[in-house]
Amino acid sequence: MTAVESSWGWLRHHAMQIYAVLAVLYMLIPIAVIIVFSFAATPKGRLTFAIDEGFTTEYWSSAFSLPDLNEALVTSLKLAAASTVIATAIGTLMALALVRHTFRGRYISNLLIILPMATPEVVIGASLLSLFIYYTFSLGFETLLIAHVTFSISFVVVVVRSRLIGFDRHLEEAAADLGATPFGTFRYVTLPLLAPGIMAAALLAFALSIDDFVISNFNSGTTVTFPLYVYGVSLRGIPVQVNVLATMLFALTVIAAIAVLVQQRRAERLAGTT
Amino acid sequence: MPLSKRLVPYLLLGPGLLILVFFFVVPMYFMGELALREGTLTTGYTFNWAWSNFPDSLSGHTDQILRSFYYAGIATLLALLIAYPLAYAIAFRSGRYKTLLLFAVVAPFFTTYLIRTIAWKTILSDSSPVVDVLQALSLAPAEGRVLATPGAVIAGLTYNFLPFMILPLYANLERLDLRLVEAAKDLYSSSRIAFLRVTLPLTMPGIVAGVLLTFIPAFGDYINAQLLGGTGQAMVGNVIQSLYLNQRDYPEAAALSFLMMALILGIVLIYIRLAGTGAFMETDEREEAA
Amino acid sequence: MQKTNERRTLAAVAAAVAAIVVAVGLAACGGTTGGGNDSEVSVAKGGPVKGQLTISNWPGYIDPGKNGTVAEFEDKTGVSVDYIEDVNDNNTFFGKMQPLLEQGESGGRSIMVVTDWMAKQMWDLGYLQEIDHNDLPTVFANLSPSLESPSFDPKRQFAIPWQSGMTGLWVDKSKAPGIKSVNDIFDPKYKGKITVLEEMRDTVPLVMKGEGVDPEEATNEDWLKSIDKIKSAAQSGQIRAFTGNNYTEELTAGNIVAAIGWSGDASIVQNKNAEWRMPTEGCVLWSDNMVIPVGAPNVGAAFGWMDFVYEPEVAAGLTEYITYVSPVDGVKDLLLKSSPELANDPLVFPSEEFQKNCSTQDSPPDVEEVSDAWAEAVTG
Numbered sequence: 019m020t021a022v023e024s025s026w027g028w029l030r031h032h033a034m035q036i037y038a039v040l041a042v043l044y045m046l047i048p049i050a051v052i053i054v055f056s057f058a059a060t061p062k063g064r065l066t067f068a069i070d071e072g073f074t075t076e077y078w079s080s081a082f083s084l085p086d087l088n089e090a091l092v093t094s095l096k097l098a099a100a101s102t103v104i105a106t107a108i109g110t111l112m113a114l115a116l117v118r119h120t121f122r123g124r125y126i127s128n129l130l131i132i133l134p135m136a137t138p139e140v141v142i143g144a145s146l147l148s149l150f151i152y153y154t155f156s157l158g159f160e161t162l163l164i165a166h167v168t169f170s171i172s173f174v175v176v177v178v179r180s181r182l183i184g185f186d187r188h189l190e191e192a193a194a195d196l197g198a199t200p201f202g203t204f205r206y207v208t209l210p211l212l213a214p215g216i217m218a219a220a221l222l223a224f225a226l227s228i229d230d231f232v233i234s235n236f237n238s239g240t241t242v243t244f245p246l247y248v249y250g251v252s253l254r255g256i257p258v259q260v261n262v263l264a265t266m267l268f269a270l271t272v273i274a275a276i277a278v279l280v281q282q283r284r285a286e287r288l289a290g291t292t
Numbered sequence: 293m294p295l296s297k298r299l300v301p302y303l304l305l306g307p308g309l310l311i312l313v314f315f316f317v318v319p320m321y322f323m324g325e326l327a328l329r330e331g332t333l334t335t336g337y338t339f340n341w342a343w344s345n346f347p348d349s350l351s352g353h354t355d356q357i358l359r360s361f362y363y364a365g366i367a368t369l370l371a372l373l374i375a376y377p378l379a380y381a382i383a384f385r386s387g388r389y390k391t392l393l394l395f396a397v398v399a400p401f402f403t404t405y406l407i408r409t410i411a412w413k414t415i416l417s418d419s420s421p422v423v424d425v426l427q428a429l430s431l432a433p434a435e436g437r438v439l440a441t442p443g444a445v446i447a448g449l450t451y452n453f454l455p456f457m458i459l460p461l462y463a464n465l466e467r468l469d470l471r472l473v474e475a476a477k478d479l480y481s482s483s484r485i486a487f488l489r490v491t492l493p494l495t496m497p498g499i500v501a502g503v504l505l506t507f508i509p510a511f512g513d514y515i516n517a518q519l520l521g522g523t524g525q526a527m528v529g530n531v532i533q534s535l536y537l538n539q540r541d542y543p544e545a546a547a548l549s550f551l552m553m554a555l556i557l558g559i560v561l562i563y564i565r566l567a568g569t570g571a572f573m574e575t576d577e578r579e580e581a582a
Numbered sequence: 583m584q585k586t587n588e589r590r591t592l593a594a595v596a597a598a599v600a601a602i603v604v605a606v607g608l609a610a611c612g613g614t615t616g617g618g619n620d621s622e623v624s625v626a627k628g629g630p631v632k633g634q635l636t637i638s639n640w641p642g643y644i645d646p647g648k649n650g651t652v653a654e655f656e657d658k659t660g661v662s663v664d665y666i667e668d669v670n671d672n673n674t675f676f677g678k679m680q681p682l683l684e685q686g687e688s689g690g691r692s693i694m695v696v697t698d699w700m701a702k703q704m705w706d707l708g709y710l711q712e713i714d715h716n717d718l719p720t721v722f723a724n725l726s727p728s729l730e731s732p733s734f735d736p737k738r739q740f741a742i743p744w745q746s747g748m749t750g751l752w753v754d755k756s757k758a759p760g761i762k763s764v765n766d767i768f769d770p771k772y773k774g775k776i777t778v779l780e781e782m783r784d785t786v787p788l789v790m791k792g793e794g795v796d797p798e799e800a801t802n803e804d805w806l807k808s809i810d811k812i813k814s815a816a817q818s819g820q821i822r823a824f825t826g827n828n829y830t831e832e833l834t835a836g837n838i839v840a841a842i843g844w845s846g847d848a849s850i851v852q853n854k855n856a857e858w859r860m861p862t863e864g865c866v867l868w869s870d871n872m873v874i875p876v877g878a879p880n881v882g883a884a885f886g887w888m889d890f891v892y893e894p895e896v897a898a899g900l901t902e903y904i905t906y907v908s909p910v911d912g913v914k915d916l917l918l919k920s921s922p923e924l925a926n927d928p929l930v931f932p933s934e935e936f937q938k939n940c941s942t943q944d945s946p947p948d949v950e951e952v953s954d955a956w957a958e959a960v961t962g
Contacts, residue, residue: 038381041374042396045454048411049400055414064852065414086667108308115304127305130312135505136556137316138512140532141549145319147681152322157682157689168315171308176501180463222459225401231515236678239689240636240666248406253670253827254641255850256410264403271402275395282391332950356961419836437774439837440822522823523816526961537677539957 056261064255077258084259090247091263098227101166106220109174117182134172143236157239165237166227174219181215327546345547353531360527364510367449371457371506379461397458409448409519440522448516457502464498508556626711626874629882631659639695641667645903655890661883671826672700683709688875692884699783699945701741701871702734710740711874720889724910741871742888743909748845749784749866756855758839763862764792767840773820775839777832780824782956783943784866785842791863797941805946806955813959824960845929846906864939905930
């Protein structure tokens with residue numbers, strides 16, 4: 019084989035992988051821009067659309083100098099954490115019920131869970147606002163939490179459900195045969211095996227909450243979440259610190275993912291499989 | 293079955309269903325009631341069985357509705373074309389890097405929708421080198437611009453909803469039993485036929501889920517149109533937002549919202565019918581057979 | 583007996599529809615909702631200047647940081663201020679607040695800053711509290727005479743000016759030096775490189791002036807005619823976009839050569855070639871006003887804030903950062919020493935002569951009809 023032929027063959031064989039890498043790079047393009055611009059020197063601390071004046075690390079050293087920005091970010095993180103815990107717990111229970119049991123009203127329950135995913139955010143946000151007003155709930159963190167949990171539940175159910183369906187019941191049966199109580203089986207067999215699905219659902223719920231703008235815009239009162247803050251400043255010039263913090267958030271998730279990866283590898287090695 | 297066992301599913305479902313009923317169904321009722329009112333802010337909104345709000349809102353905004361279908365449709369198609377090979381590669385060809393790749397797909401989510409879209413606005417601004425490159429490659433009109441065109445909005449929609457397409461596809465592909473494909477090849481079919489006759493049908497539920505999870509939010513989106521589009525790219529979401537917040541025509545806003553939901557539900561039901569119900573109303577087949 | 587999925591869906595939908603019809607029928611007894619707060623207009627009751635104060639304002643309207651006005655106020659009075667920049671557009675802000683104000687609530691806010699016409703709209707709907715001049719000695723001692731008695735609030739019962747400004751043309755000198763009149767933005771050679779403000783009362787009066795119509799005397803037809811002209815320009819692509827505050831971004835990015843925009847935004851536009859120009863036909867004058875909503879907590883602290891920002895030294899500090907027109911007398915003299923270029927800038931201290939062709943912001947005769955036509959033009 020000539021060099022050309024063999025390299026062409028290599029290309030063809032690895033076409034999929036190359037494509038995957040290219041596609042993932044495409045997905046990360048805006049992230050790259052965000053990171054690059056977090057080092058941009060700008061005259062008034064607000065982003066411009068080109069790197070005219072060179073680079074600087076001053077915004078990194080003053081990353082936490084905007085109290086409104088910090089407060090908004092902290093609010094978003096708290097909101098996302100609370101919403102994730104609640105939605106994941108409730109959604110997992112619902113998924114278990116829907117997949118493992120037959121009962122009347124199952125079809126309607128399914129429909130009810132699908133509906134919020136079929137509803138545009140504008141509609142959910144506006145209708146929730148009408149509800150809160152009617153019952154004179156004062157808008158703020160609590161109403162935001164309710165809104166976020168409501169739209170997250172459906173996604174959690176769908177993710178956990180798809181994991182539950184491929185589940186091998188024999189393992190649970192074996193545990194029962196060996197004398198485990200139903201609760202024990204659930205705790206030591208079902209839950210650990212379900213864990214990846216629950217983790218995935220939790221991750222999705224977290225991302226949805228921290229990312230949400232439309233529904234939060236309608237229901238936040240005077241509470242400012244990170245996306246709402248960005249929207250507010252985007253109209254007058256985004257402070258560079260926003261990019262810095264966004265980069266930090268991204269870096270944190272990178273580190274978390276690597277940690278999970280390392281732990282996975284270690285678990286595999288310990289178990290003797292690689 | 294003993295009573296306690298029969299109660300279990302209801303107990304499990306209870307909290308979730310209650311939340312959904314109170315904070316999803318009830319607001320919808322309020323919105324429906326609002327859609328049947330008429331009036332203005334100064335005169336008050338009187339309940340009037342104003343059914344005319346529905347056809348009026350539809351006829352007044354057909355342009356934007358059609359546009360939303362068009363943009364969301366193309367964005368979904370593009371997303372499918374991009375996501376399928378990617379999901380396939382992650383599921384079967386990534387070996388040790390599987391988790392890393394999956395993470396790379398979800399990670400952009402954590403930097404906020406708005407910031408990502410604004411980053412694209414920076415990248416595609418008229419004076420940026422990227423646009424020059426695109427023009428050189430004839431992907432963009434030579435004299436024109438990329439921003440404030442339908443293309444920019446569609447590109448934004450595709451990008452922002454790509455994870456919604458990738459994840460269901462991946463979840464479904466991962467469970468694909470490759471031995472079936474091998475068996476097809478053993479039976480002398482070509483790779484292409486194996487794909488069309490075996491892989492594709494088996495992954496149809498994933499495709500259905502992905503398409504729906506992408507099209508629906510894209511249809512109701514207004515951020516991309518607002519940031520990346522210009523005059524003439526407004527979508528239904530922009531109209532509803534304007535009606536609600538700018539014109540304070542709550543009845544028409546509510547009526548249009550309802551119509552949107554009905555449209556989407558209709559599409560969902562038809563699509564599921566055509567593609568098979570297993571996808572969305574998934575149940576454990578073994579459980580049902582038992 | 584197993585119902586097919588299809589029949590189940592129909593059954594579910596039928597049940598839902600039945601439930602909704604019944605519930606809605608019951609609600610029909612609900613009658614009318616909205617129409618404003620009919621209760622008596624309350625006069626804001628002052629009190630000690632302490633506690634917590636929440637202010638909603640437009641972005642970029644305050645000097646931030648440890649040496650800023652908010653920090654100064656907090657130090658001087660001990661009041662803890664929650665300053666939120668969530669007013670990005672009069673209509674959108676109103677849309678957000680309206681359900682609350684309808685119930686007599688302000689969502690925790692003691693002061694909101696909205697433009698003249700919006701203040702009047704809120705007042706007419708009963709959403710604002712009346713202000714007793716005796717509660718604000720510094721304000722009324724230092725209020726600029728030209729702002730003492732505006733047409734929308736002749737006795738200054740509910741609106742205290744925060745800053746004033748002018749709507750005119752922002753032009754990129756290097757790319758479109760010839761744009762001097764409002765009508766120039768319709769010149770085809772600038773196609774796709776023009777933005778106009780989404781705010782109807784900023785854009786349409788300017789365009790009307792270009793047609794020779796005086797906005798203060800304009801009829802409905804005049805408004806509708808100009809809206810039509812703008813609509814065609816939008817549909818043909820002459821106008822690139824309708825913007826809010828973000829036209830400054832488009833200028834900075836070089837996406838446009840001219841925009842209808844506000845005079846004080848020089849500090850935000852980061853394009854050295856862009857400048858604000860008074861159109862040959864004149865500009866539109868407006869003020870953003872502090873108002874006290876119904877249900878405002880801690881009115882005493884609110885009054886304290888208003889009096890504080892009307893002290894000339896404080897007002898001068900604000901003007902140095904914001905570069906809009908201050909409503910406080912005596913600021914120009916203070917700035918002549920510390921920032922002479924600012925003191926002599928006609929955009930920050932416009933003379934009568936400079937503003938002679940300008941009109942104040944007004945609402946059209948038939949607000950509903952014109953607003954609907956405008957909304958159609960914008961969300962084309």
